Amino acid sequence: MFCEKAMELVRELHRAPEGQLPAFNEDGLRQVLEEMKALYEQNQSDVNETKSSGRSDLIPTIKFRHCSLLRNRRCTVAYLYDRLLRIRALRWEYGSVLPNALRFHMSAEEMEWFNNYKKSLATYMRSLGGDEGLDITQDMKPPKSLYIEVRCLKDYGEFEVDDGTSVLLKKNSQHFLPRWKCEQLIRQGVLEHILS
Amino acid sequence: MTEEPDFLGQDSDGGSEEVVLTPAELIERLEQAWMNEKFAPELLESKPEVVECVMEQLEHMEENLRRAKREDLKVSIHHMEMERIRYVLSSYLRCRLMKIEKFFPHVLEKEKTRRDGEPSSLSPEELAFAREFMANTETYLKNVALKHMPPNLQKVDLFRAVPKPDLDSYVFLRVRERQENILVEPDTDEQGDYVIDLEKGSQHLIRYKTIAPLVASGAVQLI
Numbered sequence: 314m315f316c317e318k319a320m321e322l323v324r325e326l327h328r329a330p331e332g333q334l335p336a337f338n339e340d341g342l343r344q345v346l347e348e349m350k351a352l353y354e355q356n357q358s359d360v361n362e363t364k365s366s367g368r369s370d371l372i373p374t375i376k377f378r379h380c381s382l383l384r385n386r387r388c389t390v391a392y393l394y395d396r397l398l399r400i401r402a403l404r405w406e407y408g409s410v411l412p413n414a415l416r417f418h419m420s421a422e423e424m425e426w427f428n429n430y431k432k433s434l435a436t437y438m439r440s441l442g443g444d445e446g447l448d449i450t451q452d453m454k455p456p457k458s459l460y461i462e463v464r465c466l467k468d469y470g471e472f473e474v475d476d477g478t479s480v481l482l483k484k485n486s487q488h489f490l491p492r493w494k495c496e497q498l499i500r501q502g503v504l505e506h507i508l509s
Numbered sequence: 510m511t512e513e514p515d516f517l518g519q520d521s522d523g524g525s526e527e528v529v530l531t532p533a534e535l536i537e538r539l540e541q542a543w544m545n546e547k548f549a550p551e552l553l554e555s556k557p558e559v560v561e562c563v564m565e566q567l568e569h570m571e572e573n574l575r576r577a578k579r580e581d582l583k584v585s586i587h588h589m590e591m592e593r594i595r596y597v598l599s600s601y602l603r604c605r606l607m608k609i610e611k612f613f614p615h616v617l618e619k620e621k622t623r624r625d626g627e628p629s630s631l632s633p634e635e636l637a638f639a640r641e642f643m644a645n646t647e648t649y650l651k652n653v654a655l656k657h658m659p660p661n662l663q664k665v666d667l668f669r670a671v672p673k674p675d676l677d678s679y680v681f682l683r684v685r686e687r688q689e690n691i692l693v694e695p696d697t698d699e700q701g702d703y704v705i706d707l708e709k710g711s712q713h714l715i716r717y718k719t720i721a722p723l724v725a726s727g728a729v730q731l732i
Contacts, residue, residue, distance in 0.1 A: 346657045353659035386662050389654050390670070397646065401610070426649045433641040434606075440634040441602070442564035449599040449606075456592040459585060493592065 315352065315381040318344045319388035326395050332406070334399045337420040342389065349385050352378045400427050404434065405450055408497060451496055461492045463504040472498075532566060536594060539563050543601040545724055548681070548731035550717055551674040552608040552616055553724065555632040563598050567591060609639050614668040617643060628725075643667070676718040683712050686728040693719055 322341050329335050356378045359371045400423055403411055409431055419427070439446035469482035472494075480488055482503070498504040530538065542556050570591045577584050609616055609631070617639055620631055631639060647667070655663045688707040693715070695701060707713065707729070723729045 342654065346654070349658055349662075382659065382662060386654075386658060386665070390650060390665060393650060393654060394646075397649065420653070422649055422653050426645055429641070429645045433638055433645070437606075437634050437638045442561055443568055447564065447595075447599065447602070449602045452592070452596045452599040455596050456589065459588055459592070 315348065315378075316384045316388065318348065319385045319392075322392040323388050326392060332399065332402060334396065334403070334415060334418050336418045337396070337423065338392075339420065342392075345385055345389055349382055352382050352385075356382075396423065397426060401430060403427075404431060406500060408450070408501070409435075451493065453496070453500075456492060459492060460489055461495060462507040463488055463490055463495055463499070464507050465503065466505050467503055469498070469503050530562070535559070535562050535566060536597075539594070539597055539601065541727075541730060543597050543604075545731045546601055546604045546608075549721075549724060550676060550678045550680075551721075552605060552612065552630045554628045554630055555605075555635060557632045560598070560602070560632075563594065567595060567598075570594075605635065606638070608674070609635060610642060612671065612674055613639055613643050613646075614671050615673050618668060676721065677716055679714055680717045680720075681712065681714050681732045682720060682724075682729040683732050684709055684729050688723060688728055691719065691723075 318341055322338060322345065325335060325338060325341075356375050359375050359378075362368065363371050363375070400419065403415060404427065407415075411427075416424070434450075438448055438450075441447040441449075465482045465484055465486045465488070468484050471479045472482050473479045474490065474494065480490065482488070487507070495504050495506075499506055538556075538559050542553075542559055546553055570587060574584060574587055574591070577587075616631065620629060620636060620639075623629060629636075650665065651663075655665065684707045687709045690704050691707060693703055693705055695703075707723075712732070720729055724731060
């Protein structure tokens with residue numbers, strides 16, 4: 314049946330839980346585009362046939378193929394757009410540098426879209442006033458206290474705190490650090506907020 | 510809250526209206542704008558004066574903190590206050606960006622058809638961001654899929670494909686200024702149009718479309 318492959322693309326994303334980005338299904342996309350080309354060519358020849366011979370019995374088939382073409386396009390654009398939304402969420406979750414595992418799941422064009430989005434967002438944030446603007450990807454939760462207790466989950470190395478002193482973030486070490494400095498690292502999974 | 514007694518906000522159009530707000534009033538304005546933006550289904554009027562003034566306020570507070578003695582208890586409290594204000598401002602701006610991205614064709618169309626003198630829902634920087642987002646997405650879709658499709662299918666009208674904000678969704682509000690004779694349209698065919706008065710201080714659950722202009726004027730506050 315027509316549009317099977319396109320439906321598969323949509324189903325693939327529907328199955329992936331929110332926030333997860335499966336690998337880019339280049340093959341699937343190519344197959345859908347090929348099906349569309351075939352359908353269109355068949356329609357072209359039928360339309361010419363109808364025009365030249367005056368037959369009207371081909372018209373339902375032409376209409377049906379046209380509907381399939383529209384459906385294919387709709388599924389394809391939905392697939393691509395939903396992936397863009399997930400990639401956008403990655404910028405807000407992980408920051409400007411994406412983990413390698415995720416980067417492998419993105420196509421080159423998606424990477425380009427991501428870079429353009431990043432740049433756009435950075436320009437906007439810088440324009441918010443002051444010297445460097447305001448980084449609105451920070452402060453995602455209402456602050457409860459100035460300093461928080463954190464445990465280090467991975468070896469990270471030296472980490473500089475406001476007054477110039479630096480802290481060595483080694484796995485399993487615990488620290489009492491300013492909340493705003495830790496936010497990014499907590500989201501990346503390097504630190505863990507200890508709630509007593 | 511800080512040592513600054515007065516604050517000067519200026520009309521973003523360069524009109525010579527000068528509004529003097531105390532820091533407390535400024536923060537109240539910010540919180541009102543923040544709550545309205547959070548609960549309204551559509552992108553509300555942009556408030557660049559509030560954003561600018563709050564940024565200046567934060568800078569002043571940071572300056573003061575830098576000059577203050579470290580062990581002073583006031584320092585922690587002011588620092589905390591700064592964090593809270595920064596959170597509210599960031600949350601407000603994030604909410605706006607999310608709506609801009611979600612409804613980008615509609616937001617841009619609304620701006621294009623806006624008459625001179627009507628307030629804009631987008632600051633100049635937000636407008637640039639929205640345009641870039643649209644161009645980025647359109648180019649991506651064209652290069653990856655659309656240009657490989659049959660010629661009569663290559664154009665996708667994003668204005669029709671992307672859903673509009675649902676202005677019929679219900680919102681909670683508190684009335685700040687008494688309103689009379691608000692026309693409410695019925696949900697079902699059995700009810701006719703009816704008219705209500707909104708008493709000051711009362712709270713209601715009502716369809717957003719009915720009271721949208723009151724949110725813009727500040728007569729009601731979304732909660």
